[in-house]
Amino acid sequence: MIRTDSLQFTYQHSEDEILRFPNIDLSPKEDLLILGPSGVGKTTLLHMLAGLLPLRKGDVFIANTQLNKLTRNQLDNFRGRHIGLIFQRTYFIRSLSVLENLTIRERFSKKKSDRYRREELVMQLGLSNLMNKRVYQLSEGQQQRLSIALGVIHKPKIILADEPTSDLDDANCEKVISVLKREAQICKSNLVIVTHDQRVKSHFNNQISL
Numbered sequence: 571m572i573r574t575d576s577l578q579f580t581y582q583h584s585e586d587e588i589l590r591f592p593n594i595d596l597s598p599k600e601d602l603l604i605l606g607p608s609g610v611g612k613t614t615l616l617h618m619l620a621g622l623l624p625l626r627k628g629d630v631f632i633a634n635t636q637l638n639k640l641t642r643n644q645l646d647n648f649r650g651r652h653i654g655l656i657f658q659r660t661y662f663i664r665s666l667s668v669l670e671n672l673t674i675r676e677r678f679s680k681k682k683s684d685r686y687r688r689e690e691l692v693m694q695l696g697l698s699n700l701m702n703k704r705v706y707q708l709s710e711g712q713q714q715r716l717s718i719a720l721g722v723i724h725k726p727k728i729i730l731a732d733e734p735t736s737d738l739d740d741a742n743c744e745k746v747i748s749v750l751k752r753e754a755q756i757c758k759s760n761l762v763i764v765t766h767d768q769r770v771k772s773h774f775n776n777q778i779s780l
């Protein structure tokens with residue numbers, strides 16, 4: 571469940587540009603596609619939903635937790651446990667293996683490590699044979715699939731994906747969307763995608779445009 575109320579954001583040194591966002595109200599397991607042209611504030615909104623940007627105006631509730639009522643530590647713990655982030659630019663530990671990156675992400679969530687879940691997920695994403703490779707040895711496409719695995723391994727309550735398909739050909743775009751939807755179903759989470767990729771539109775009924 572995700573609910574936002576009267577969200578606004580202004581970046582420091584850009585005080586004349588106020589970004590205003592429509593309210594969001596998602597029931598458990600509901601998907602949302604957020605569309606909009608470059609610069610309109612899609613990434614900013616996603617970062618506010620993830621508690622990565624301070625909420626100066628407006629509220630975000632995730633599974634009945636009001637993000638702006640949490641202390642910094644509580645917010646970090648909440649994000650680690652309950653939010654799955656798939657960024658445009660991914661943050662791996664490049665000198666470690668695929669398996670080590672996944673294990674660290676699992677540990678960070680403070681949830682019990684689930685070997686079956688990990689093996690099933692990497693198989694779905696075609697990463698099973700790459701578990702002992704270091705991240706710098708992977709191709710771009712393999713790294714992108716790993717970023718999805720890292721975003722969902724801990725079964726988050728919400729999965730937030732920023733432009734997950736923008737650099738992909740049509741076949742891989744379809745594949746990534748179906749993997750994300752399937753993971754959201756398995757994790758019983760809300761899936762929120764922000765994109766300007768019009769190919770993704772037909773896959774989601776629930777859409778807002780910024």
Ligand SMILES: Nc1ncnc2c1ncn2[C@@H]1O[C@H](COP(=O)(O)OP(=O)(O)OP(=O)(O)O)[C@@H](O)[C@H]1O
Binds near residue numbers: 581
């Ligand atoms: N750190 C920052 N400091 C100041 N302004 C910023 C900062 N980050 C983003 N902005 C500005 O805020 C606005 C919204 O940016 P944002 O990245 O959220 O847009 P977007 O819709 O995700 O764009 P894109 O599709 O190109 O990724 C833009 O005008 C951008 O220039």
